[in-house]
Amino acid sequence: MGLKEKMHEIKLKYQGKKMAPAFNAIHTFLYTPNETTHSGGHVRAVDDLKRTMNTVILALVPCLLFGIFNTGYQHYSAINGFPESFSIWEHFITWDNFVLGAITVLPLVIVSYGVGLLIEFIFAVIKGHEVEEGYLVTGMLVPLIVPVDTPLWMLAVAVAFGVVIGKEVFGGTGMNILNPALTIRAFLFFAYPTWMSGDKVWVHGAVERAGTADAISGETILGYLAQGNTQEMYAKYDLSEMFFGFIPGSVGETSAFLILLGGLFLIFTKIASWRIMVSAVVGSLAMGWIFNLIVDFGWIPEYSKFYGLMSFEFWKHLIVGGLAFGIVYMATDPVTGSQTNKGKWIYGFLIGFLSVMIRVFNPGYPEGVFLAILLMNVFAPTIDHYVVRGNVNKRLKRLKNATILPDTVDGAAAELKAETV
Amino acid sequence: MSKDIRIKKGLNINLVGAAEQTTIQAVSSNVYALNLDDFHGVTPKMLLKEGAELKAGEPIFHNKNEESMRFVSPVSGELVEIVRGARRRILSLKILADKEQVYHESKPVDLDKVDAAELRETLLMSGCWAFIKQRPYDIIANPVKTPKAIFISGHNTAPLAADVDYVIKGKEKEIQAAITGLGKLTPGKVHVSVADTTTSPFGQINGITLHKVSGPHPAGLVGTQINKIDPINKGEIVWTVSPQDLVIIGEYLLTGRFNAERTVALAGSSVKSPKYYTTKIGAEVSTFLYASGVNEEKFRLINGDVLTGYKTKPDGHLGFYNNTVTAIPEGDDYELFGWTKPVFNKISSSRALTFSWLNPKKKYDLDTNTNGEHRAFVVTGGYEEVFPLDIYPLQLLKACMVKDLDEMEQLGLYEVAPEDFSLTEFICVSKQPHQQIIRDGLDLLYQEIG
Numbered sequence: 001m002g003l004k005e006k007m008h009e010i011k012l013k014y015q016g017k018k019m020a021p022a023f024n025a026i027h028t029f030l031y032t033p034n035e036t037t038h039s040g041g042h043v044r045a046v047d048d049l050k051r052t053m054n055t056v057i058l059a060l061v062p063c064l065l066f067g068i069f070n071t072g073y074q075h076y077s078a079i080n081g082f083p084e085s086f087s088i089w090e091h092f093i094t095w096d097n098f099v100l101g102a103i104t105v106l107p108l109v110i111v112s113y114g115v116g117l118l119i120e121f122i123f124a125v126i127k128g129h130e131v132e133e134g135y136l137v138t139g140m141l142v143p144l145i146v147p148v149d150t151p152l153w154m155l156a157v158a159v160a161f162g163v164v165i166g167k168e169v170f171g172g173t174g175m176n177i178l179n180p181a182l183t184i185r186a187f188l189f190f191a192y193p194t195w196m197s198g199d200k201v202w203v204h205g206a207v208e209r210a211g212t213a214d215a216i217s218g219e220t221i222l223g224y225l226a227q228g229n230t231q232e233m234y235a236k237y238d239l240s241e242m243f244f245g246f247i248p249g250s251v252g253e254t255s256a257f258l259i260l261l262g263g264l265f266l267i268f269t270k271i272a273s274w275r276i277m278v279s280a281v282v283g284s285l286a287m288g289w290i291f292n293l294i295v296d297f298g299w300i301p302e303y304s305k306f307y308g309l310m311s312f313e314f315w316k317h318l319i320v321g322g323l324a325f326g327i328v329y330m331a332t333d334p335v336t337g338s339q340t341n342k343g344k345w346i347y348g349f350l351i352g353f354l355s356v357m358i359r360v361f362n363p364g365y366p367e368g369v370f371l372a373i374l375l376m377n378v379f380a381p382t383i384d385h386y387v388v389r390g391n392v393n394k395r396l397k398r399l400k401n402a403t404i405l406p407d408t409v410d411g412a413a414a415e416l417k418a419e420t421v
Numbered sequence: 422m423s424k425d426i427r428i429k430k431g432l433n434i435n436l437v438g439a440a441e442q443t444t445i446q447a448v449s450s451n452v453y454a455l456n457l458d459d460f461h462g463v464t465p466k467m468l469l470k471e472g473a474e475l476k477a478g479e480p481i482f483h484n485k486n487e488e489s490m491r492f493v494s495p496v497s498g499e500l501v502e503i504v505r506g507a508r509r510r511i512l513s514l515k516i517l518a519d520k521e522q523v524y525h526e527s528k529p530v531d532l533d534k535v536d537a538a539e540l541r542e543t544l545l546m547s548g549c550w551a552f553i554k555q556r557p558y559d560i561i562a563n564p565v566k567t568p569k570a571i572f573i574s575g576h577n578t579a580p581l582a583a584d585v586d587y588v589i590k591g592k593e594k595e596i597q598a599a600i601t602g603l604g605k606l607t608p609g610k611v612h613v614s615v616a617d618t619t620t621s622p623f624g625q626i627n628g629i630t631l632h633k634v635s636g637p638h639p640a641g642l643v644g645t646q647i648n649k650i651d652p653i654n655k656g657e658i659v660w661t662v663s664p665q666d667l668v669i670i671g672e673y674l675l676t677g678r679f680n681a682e683r684t685v686a687l688a689g690s691s692v693k694s695p696k697y698y699t700t701k702i703g704a705e706v707s708t709f710l711y712a713s714g715v716n717e718e719k720f721r722l723i724n725g726d727v728l729t730g731y732k733t734k735p736d737g738h739l740g741f742y743n744n745t746v747t748a749i750p751e752g753d754d755y756e757l758f759g760w761t762k763p764v765f766n767k768i769s770s771s772r773a774l775t776f777s778w779l780n781p782k783k784k785y786d787l788d789t790n791t792n793g794e795h796r797a798f799v800v801t802g803g804y805e806e807v808f809p810l811d812i813y814p815l816q817l818l819k820a821c822m823v824k825d826l827d828e829m830e831q832l833g834l835y836e837v838a839p840e841d842f843s844l845t846e847f848i849c850v851s852k853q854p855h856q857q858i859i860r861d862g863l864d865l866l867y868q869e870i871g
Contacts, residue, residue, distance in 0.1 A: 004755050004757070007755075008755070028760075028794060029760075030757065030758065031755035031756060031757055031758075031759065032755065032756045032759030032760050032790070032792060032793060033755065033791070033793075033794060034752075034753045034754050034755050034790070035753075035790065035791045035794065036721075036751060036752055036753050036788075036789040036790055036791065037789050037790075037791055039854040039856070039857045040728075040729075040839070040843065040846050040854050040855060040856035040857055041727060041728040041729065041843050041846050041847050041856065042721055042723055042727045042728070042730065042732070042747075042749065042789050043434070043436075043580075043727050043728070043749065043787040043788075043789065043847065044790070044791050044792050044793075044846075044847060044849075044852065045767070045768050045769050045770055045792065045847055045848045045849075046764050046767035046768065046769045046775055046777075046792045047769050047770065047771050047773060047775065047792070047793075047848070047850050048760060048792055048793020048794065048796075048850060048852065049793065049794075049796045049799055049800075049850055049851060050760035050761070050793065051760050051761065051771075051773050051774070051775075051793075051850075052771075052773065052799070052800060052850055054760065054761050054773075055771075055773040055774070130794055130795075130796075132796055132797070133796075134799070171797075172797070173796070173797060173799060174796065174797030174798055174799045174851070175797060268772055269771055269772045269773040269774075270770070270771040270772055270773070270803075271771060271773055273801075273802055275802075334799055334800050334801040334802070335799055337801070339801040339802075339815060339816075340801075340813065340816075341802060341805060344802070384816075388813055388816050388832070391811070391812070391813055391832070391833075392831040392832065394811070395654070395831065395833060396831075398652065398654055399654045399655055399656075401654075402654035402655070402656055402657050403569040403609065403657055404569075404656040404657060405566070405567035405568075405569060405608065405658070406567065407565045407566060407567070408537075408538065408541070408564070408565055408566075408567055
């Protein structure tokens with residue numbers, strides 16, 4: 001008896017029992033179910049939610065791998081100094097970098113998936129519905145948007161909070177208002193602010209070494225800019241390093257290049273909305289450009305604490321920090337984003353616009369993309385409301401010319417005359 | 422006058438097993454049946470008892486709420502069984518056919534002289550009225566209301582559906598009579614839409630406004646055409662009739678006989694030699710199914726096309742409105758890692774390791790597997806790509822699910838029928854039952870507002 005038949009028997013045995021959703025989650029992971037259509041059309045397209053989520057995960061894998069190597073690279077470079085002539089094969093894709101990255105990053109992935117899926121399973125069993133796939137993507141996003149040295153217990157607490165409060169209380173996948181991954185990120189940021197900012201958390205080992213003779217610094221590019229150390233930053237990192245991602249930052253967000261490839265893949269597969277991505281890029285460029293203009297007009301003195309970030313060339317905002325990652329992987333979340341095509345343009349634009357604005361003006365922490373997306377998550381239903389009203393109003397306008405005809409009375413030869421309302 | 426309608430949004434579902442254009446006279450069925458589910462919203466009141474003898478075209482029951490609306494027998498014979506379900510609801514009526522068919526004869530209608538009221542009465546009494554459907558609500562037309570226009574789709578873009586031009590060829594006389602008659606019942610126009618690629622028999626018909634439609638499915642759905650030509654507003658009524666039913670109406674007007682004969686496409690990958698059969702409404706499907714042969718033991722037999730038809734069995738009967746019977750393989754099997762592996766042999770609207778976009782002309786052999794489980798709505802923006810109506814499909818579906826009557830009205834539920842949501846249902850990533858949601862929404866609105 002093959003595995004298929006055995007699983008089928010267990011499924012029948014568990015049918016209607018409490019644990020059925022837990023078993024079915026594993027069963028449907030191995031096999032697409034033997035379910036046939038029973039209402040409406042008799043055939044269905046091949047896409048299901050598992051495939052959709054899986055495609056997003058595929059697009060995230062390069063970022064994860066890069067993050068693993070970069071963790072090792074940043075750590076060793078901070079200790080031994082950055083290599084004089086950087087070579088990707090000699091200095092970046094090395095066994096040492098990989099080992100160090102893997103033992104630091106993989107626990108984040110395991111804790112994120114472990115805690116999140118456990119909660120999903122518990123809720124599914126209690127509420128008697130199937131385990132839904134939403135967390136597959138969230139669980140992958142979370143380790144990529146946290147600083148590499150985030151303590152695992154903090155991550156576990158944050159994931160539990162994010163999944164329960166961010167999603168399950170609303171009814172699970174498809175019902176949540178806020179993006180769960182960003183809810184988790186925001187929880188970490190506001191609950192443990194000293195851990196989540198500053199120049200110590202972005203490079204593995206920096207926290208432990210702080211205050212000792214071996215102290216290393218892992219300031220992000222935005223961190224340098226926020227402190228007005230623009231010259232120092234350019235001395236350390238050049239443009240191609242920023243674009244390809246050999247810079248400190250959250251695990252998976254540093255490589256704008258890989259994010260760009262992931263974004264193109266998601267657009268090609270029609271899984272993520274290109275409208276949101278394009279308009280968010282435009283929005284962030286617009287805001288950055290406005291700041292540049294303000295600086296050019298000389299309205300901001302050089303000693304202002306905003307000068308560093310405001311004078312940063314507008315398009316460079318896209319290749320540093322978490323902006324690109326947020327635009328491609330999180331602003332495009334269909335559940336929490338705008339649901340109408342017109343709405344998506346507005347929603348995306350405002351995310352880009354606000355991200356750069358918050359990034360520049362945030363006094364404690366020079367990054368804004370997760371706050372901007374959460375804020376727009378809240379406003380997405382409002383945007384959709386007005387877009388849909390547009391369609392309703394069009395219909396109401398048409399109603400003025402409606403041809404409503406009188407009833408024919410008892411089969412008598414009623415006058416068939418059009419009456420305009 | 423001819424106007425062009427170009428549909429861009431949509432999806433053609435190309436399936437193997439299209440019916441070959443040869444027609445065979447099917448053997449006559451012993452038992453014919455009327456399936457009462459075909460007449461959505463009609464509460465039947467029986468006029469005859471079990472065992473009664475009747476002629477073809479003789480009334481068997483009428484609509485309890487509208488007694489002039491009669492439903493007639495497709496054949497002459499004996500009413501052998503009234504099949505009842507829970508709470509004695511009538512499910513179907515079975516008629517054992519006579520060897521020699523006798524018609525219930527009435528006087529032919531003189532279309533030049535007859536006035537609207539008289540014609541309406543005639544159609545109601547003759548049983549032809551049941552072929553006229555109305556929107557809103559997608560039910561049999563309410564004879565008290567006057568339609569602002571009548572819409573006829575002479576182009577069928579649904580997968581494997583019968584070719585309209587082929588099945589009505591040579592029936593121009595009947596169609597002309599039906600059009601002339603129906604035209605008297607509305608002060609508005611009779612809109613007929615035909616494919617832009619062929620020369621339709623409708624080209625020679627007078628008294629219609631002809632439109633040429635092009636583009637993928639649902640270009641051929643009458644709901645799409647209404648939305649593009651003259652959308653329905655609140656309070657307005659439009660009628661829709663399918664071309665094959667026009668033939669029956671026309672023949673009645675010309676001869677005074679209700680002739681339930683029609684040409685049916687038998688199609689689908691489970692059929693050995695798919696072709697057309699001439700048979701009658703209510704005939705047992707096995708009378709022509711086995712003449713073509715079937716390829717496998719486990720197949721799904723569908724009264725209608727694969728997107729909008731309903732399930733039947735070989736001993737089931739041809740539906741009142743159907744001119745297509747489809748048989749496709751049942752897909753009640755598991756597939757290892759079916760959710761993640763690259764797929765070449767199924768249709769997809771995305772490109773997520775699915776490759777149907779490479780060759781849009783390729784024909785597929787789809788089975789009835791859902792390819793995934795039912796989920797809450799998650800993905801957005803996909804429905805709009807296959808939904809050409811000026812309506813927000815996701816928002817309308819959600820309004821129906823939460824039973825928000827105001828929202829349902831405002832978002833345009835009046836304009837749609839369940840079939841308009843057959844494509845969004847097909848591509849739905851969350852495998853939601855769109856057509857059922859819309860049907861329930863329409864029923865609720867009808868019940869609350871009428």
